[in-house]
Amino acid sequence: MPQGQPSVVPDDGLTTRQRRNRPLVFVHTGPGKGKSTAAFGLALRAWNQGWPIGVFQFVKSAKWKVGEENALRTLGASGEGGSVDWFKMGEGWSWVQRDRQFSNEEAAREGWEQVKRDLAAERYKLYVLDEFAYPLHWGWVDTDEVISVLRDRPGNQHVVITGRNAPAALVGFADLVTEMTKVKHPMDAGQKGQRGIEW
């Protein structure tokens, strides 16, 4: 946990308080575990501050992240802390007509369009764009446009983007980037994922 004095004081015309409350873009990338998990952990702090939270899951999964989803939904409904909205790609983009079939690529683009609308409306104070690095890496969503939208977003909205292959331009733009490196994983030793640990 970083504390104390920053290593440099920038000549940006901002007061310490203005700089402190600057909205941030986080990127959690790299081949190791914990990218999404740390994003949901961050959401716990946001919830504790009473912030409205929007989670957008950009990669379809058989197991999704039911543990984190149930926990954050329970917190959002607890009557304390902030609210939690949780959207799953394809099956879960609630604004997409249920009777239409979308490709994964279309669904990812639809998701990003919704994030843009929410940013413009300042709907949330923390956005978790889970696995969003993948559609960027695959070119389904344009990284330059994402950077432009994030740079110009109004108000005080924090955005966390997770996923293995975050584009270099996004890493260059983000305020805080952590790379999770795999040192050792039990699947290397022949173990499959287990309930409560992997999902």
Added chain:
Amino acid sequence: MPQGQPSVVPDDGLTTRQRRNRPLVFVHTGPGKGKSTAAFGLALRAWNQGWPIGVFQFVKSAKWKVGEENALRTLGASGEGGSVDWFKMGEGWSWVQRDRQFSNEEAAREGWEQVKRDLAAERYKLYVLDEFAYPLHWGWVDTDEVISVLRDRPGNQHVVITGRNAPAALVGFADLVTEMTKVKHPMDAGQKGQRGIEW
């Protein structure tokens, strides 16, 4: 999220199910962000499985981790999911007499003694030993003894240890090790920590 087939199948005499449900030791180390945050994210999954969770914070902090603590306590008290016990070093080891003054070193040792008792009693199914790598690194608690106790722990108890300088022997012993690498941090650009983000 790793899925699919493990890369090797070990010759350990265990069935896939036995191997899958093997209790795990996790280490989150390295200089980057997200070590503790990912551990608390893991606790969300454990909570969702109904597991009893014990959190032991081994390094005293002015700010502690109030967001995560409030969120996990709220979940623990929600009547759904697992229970959550949360202990803070020194001021918080609930089994330590409040009127005695302990040094940080004594408090860390007391905390570890309690973890040993809880492991022997199989009190929790997930232990978050937050920042426990520090007292190990400083030699306040003996790493070899910790490894020995973890190796011989009964039942099906998972243990997560976080902290920057995890001893090499612990990394060698653990089942899953993730190193968080700092790529970029806003404090490098002269920004101090902010509420809801750093705590």
